[in-house]
Amino acid sequence: MAPAAMTFASSLSDAQPVPFWLEDPGKPDSLPALTRDERTDLLVVGGGYSGLWTALIAKERDPERDVVLIEGHEVGWAASGRNGGFCAASLTHGLSNGLARWPDDMGRLEDMGARNLDAIEQAVAAYGIDCEFERTGEIDVATEPHQLVELHELHEEAEGLGLAGGMELLDRDAMRAEVDSPTFLGGLWDRTGVAMLHPAKLAWGLKQACLNLGVRIYENTRALQLSSSGAEAAVRTPYGRIFARQVALGTNVFPSLVKRLRPYIVPVYDYALMTEPLSGAQLDAIGWKRRQGLGDSANQFHYFRITADHRILWGGYDAIYPFGGRVTAERDHRPETYLKLAGQFFTCFPQLEGLRFTHAWGGAIDTCSRFSAFFGTAHGGKVAYATGYTGLGVGATRFGAEVMLDLLSGERTERTELEMVRRKPMPFPPEPVAWAGIGITKWSLARADERGGKRNLWLRAMDRMGLGFDS
Template sequence: MVSKALADAKMEPFWLDRSDRPETLPPLTAPRKADLLVVGGGFTGLWAAIQARQAAPEHTVILIEKASVASGASGRPGGVVSTSVMHGLSNATRIFPGDIAALEVLGQENMRGFMQTISENGIDCHAEWGGELNVAIDDSQIDSLRDEHALHLKYGHNAVFLDEAALAEHIRSPRYKAGVWTKDVAGTVHPALLAWGLKQLALKLGVEIYENTPLETIDETGGRMRVTTPHGSVVADRVLLATNAFMAGHRHIKRRIVPIRDRVLATEPLTDAQMAAIGWGNRQGIYDMRTQMNYMRLTRDNRIIFGGRLAYAFNGDTSPPIDRERETYAPLAGAFFETFPQLEGLRFSHAWSGAIDLSTRMAVHFQRYFDGKVVYAGGYSGFGVSASRFGARIALDILNGSHLPESKLEFATRLPSIVPPEPFRWLGAQITMNALDTADRKGGWRLPWLKFVSALGFPLH
């Protein structure tokens, strides 16, 4: 059943497979000067360029992108968005318990700004605000889910706990035992339409964008930064490295980032009968509670986007050939039909992978280079579609001297842990991925191993 369902899937992101995909802009072919150079045309880079021009319209802001806007993670995610800027409330409580109240306010502000930019600029990114649903897939997760619910209530979220019967009113899957539905200011967007809309907005605000323009070298010259590209160069006062899991711009970025990949499937559009068979009337973005979790959402034309299954390649290759092999998506397709057995016969239209910038913090951090003239903002760990707007705002402030009160909080000044280099990184990742895949079913040595990895900083259980 699984191989038949995958037989005709295009091996490319559903989000980018559109006839209205914008033209790629010409590359940089001359020497240029700028107040700010942004490297990377994903959400972090686009939001940074937009906010920089909004704050100082007289400044020259240049954005260079190695391929095309949204070709990285930003054109490939599930597209579920919510208020947290630290990968969810539980993670925020784990890493910065003292700043949680401030982070909650910042997260709310960030989402208000996110929604306002979309609506004021008419960016039609198919935004739906049905909320976010966190589900337990076995009884042992229900207590954690109750804690999660209590935490949401404590911080004023409009969240409801759903037992198995109540959850079935929202989504029908034999796997789901309970859920927490966070109703407000969360939902789903079409990520590529969002990125392309932000690109248009950036151009309208006067940002110069050069695509097919990779940063090749970066060094200091007379107190400014000089970045070279294959056919041009930029001398800039400040440089933001918004290069996510690709880590371009400084060789030390990789000490704190593990570039892993995640797989995603899109189904063909569901019929009305198939929609009725799964429920999902409120169209929430859904995550399950495991680390090697599945997440899913509906598209405007009622496809299911279904993701999960992390993997790591030696030396952090972000796009190994194996990710274009159809059969490697079979386990994910199998998980889909375990989740929705009533959809037997449904076929997948697209299959793809995307690079995730995993950090022990599981959320954005800021690495400073060249006496603070260069900042890398990344480490979102698969939770950055809306948090990237916040990451960009803080990165800009750090580049400008950290004047905002929030830039003095621990999240902006402290770094996540260093992760061991190769070959230990690869070895550790293989054992961990294997343990995550089977821990739920078989337990045994895998659980102590996952506890050990958690003690190193990654929250895996």
């Protein structure tokens, strides 16, 4: 191992292989499993953000509705408790992705996304959820000259469409005045469209809010099978069954109970590191007084933020798709990625040399070919689903919950009229084609980063088919 790699490895020597957020002492006790048959008006499957928002909003819309939520492990243990805590207004995985796919609807989508983020902030306040919610915004950072050009072009396009409210271009000096790194050449700051929060505390707070409104929650209760039973749907669990007039599926990365949806989702593993708390001198060395979320503008990008106790979360870059798409606990850890991330961290912040990492973890993200959620119904309209959030689910899952409840009600709403809601993405091909295609795409994206953003024939073909990131 080279001397530099040895230095990076030493920074990881005390890193615990568990998600930092889930170790919080405020973690609630697990609730008992379902051990009998039950009937309910609405069954919600999944105890992440998607399911929790669905159960909560269902009770807000109709307090008399009987709602049951089941979770296969513990509420918030999967992606909802492992992510970076970026709660974005965007429903489309960023403005450029949305403009490429739904240009005619982008005004409405941006407005709905802004209202959705406002509603999350209001719910956090109304239910007293102590999740360290901070409306700091996020800066897309340029670390290469072509990325700076792309950020300027995106800002101009947003201005031309009247969608640049709250956006501010930063040159090199302005960017480094916000957060100081020798790698930063400039940035585009979305001042109002992103909040930072403690992701596990949000999930736990939503769990308590649901309980307070009368939702019955069963943890360690895996949904095994979904079928129709007359006017009801039936879900079988290890120790019982639940009969429900309606079912909302918030299972996301895990195999859908609606089997025809499985080809539309692949799991992509993402990894993150958390540092020890920074000293006063270390904080002064990097600035970051306004605590924005940051993300660099490469195809293989990093996301990073500062926590309430002055740690830095540093994640992203590697996106690992396992052959066959199986989600397993063994893949939650990848030391070779941790070492790579540590080296990239100290390249970004050389003034923090000697800082150590306390936690290193990973988890699977539900990814679809258009990189933003899709929606629909099954079993004659008794079952609704929202899935495929591709890493932007902290905020967008609340919107997805509203869509599922709209679809179950049978009403036409401003949400159900969106092309994004009415149309599905393309499914992924079967193996080994999926594995090969994803591998070629990842290689091509890395090459584009090395070649000044120039996209090769493969990426341009994927773009034309609606299967590629539009950088």
